Amino acid sequence: MDNYEKDPGRRALQTRDFLLSFQHAISATERCPIPVIAAIHGAAIGLAVDIATACDIRYAASNSSFSVKEVDIGLAADIGTLARLPKVTGNQSLVQELAYTSRNFGASEAKEIGLISKIVEGGREEVVKAALETAKVIATKSPIAVVGTKRVLLHSRDHSVADNLEYVASWNGAMLQTADLKSSVQAALAKKKASYPPLGKHFSKL
Known part of the structure; x- marks a missing residue:
């Protein structure tokens, strides 16, 4: 044995x-x-x-x-x-x-x-x-916005409201620099569907 x-x-x-x-x-x-x-x-x-x-x-x-x-x-x-x-x-x-x-x-x-x-x-x-x-x-939405929304929602599940508000403020402080925001606003004003580039290659978190 x-x-x-x-x-x-x-x-x-x-x-x-x-x-x-x-x-x-x-x-x-x-x-x-x-x-x-x-x-x-x-x-x-x-x-x-x-x-x-x-x-x-x-x-x-x-x-x-x-x-x-x-x-x-x-x-x-x-x-x-x-x-x-x-x-x-x-x-x-x-x-x-x-x-x-x-x-x-x-x-x-x-x-x-x-x-x-x-x-x-x-x-x-x-x-x-x-x-x-x-x-x-x-898939028609901004991938930056979708990824961020998922992360913030998962964070909110396991943290207080105050902690989550601070988390999303830090997240959006970085992610609001994306060109997707401008594309979304322009598309809305033109009453057209926005088009976003793919996220590209990134290291797997799995």
């Missing part, structure tokens, strides 16, 4: 490292500078809820169902659901009910509690189409 098999402490450390790596992977959508839209269809169970809660926008097909399933297999949901779902829904009591019972809930309840923002009639094809339509709208 190697040290991993013989020693509980070593097993615990390796398990912890694995879980932290897994959490980091699932959190990639949060670290992605541009918004990520989840198009949910069918059964979203356990890990699927972890992934969905890390996305910026969540749509669900009318055939969707959800379950925080981990308690049924003898563990606490450890990849993101228990950290994010209370913030997403703003209802600690409900999240605790869902996590303790692992009961299924449908798209209507998911929208009611704020887990998703739109129910799309149909299945995979329809919800993916709806997500792509929203993505196309976002």
Whole structure:
């Protein structure tokens, strides 16, 4: 037997490292500078809820169902659901009910509690189409403004109003120098759609 098999402490450390790596992977959508839209269809169970809660926008097909399933297999949901779902829904009591019972809930309840923002009639094809339509709208906006908005919104989730106001002041203090601002104003005055250059190459934050 190697040290991993013989020693509980070593097993615990390796398990912890694995879980932290897994959490980091699932959190990639949060670290992605541009918004990520989840198009949910069918059964979203356990890990699927972890992934969905890390996305910026969540749509669900009318055939969707959800379950925080981990308690049924003898563990606490450890990849993101228990950290994010209370913030997403703003209802600690409900999240605790869902996590303790692992009961299924449908798209209507998911929208009611704020887990998703739109129910799309149909299945995979329809919800993916709806997500792509929203993505196309976002893609017409200033990428500087979109990236900044995502960062400020994520910051606001975990900080006080005062801290977030200071953060956005510092952010815009730098980002208001962008030519996108002038392009947006000129396009609005001319009643035309603005055109923005791509962000270009930058180091991945994932």
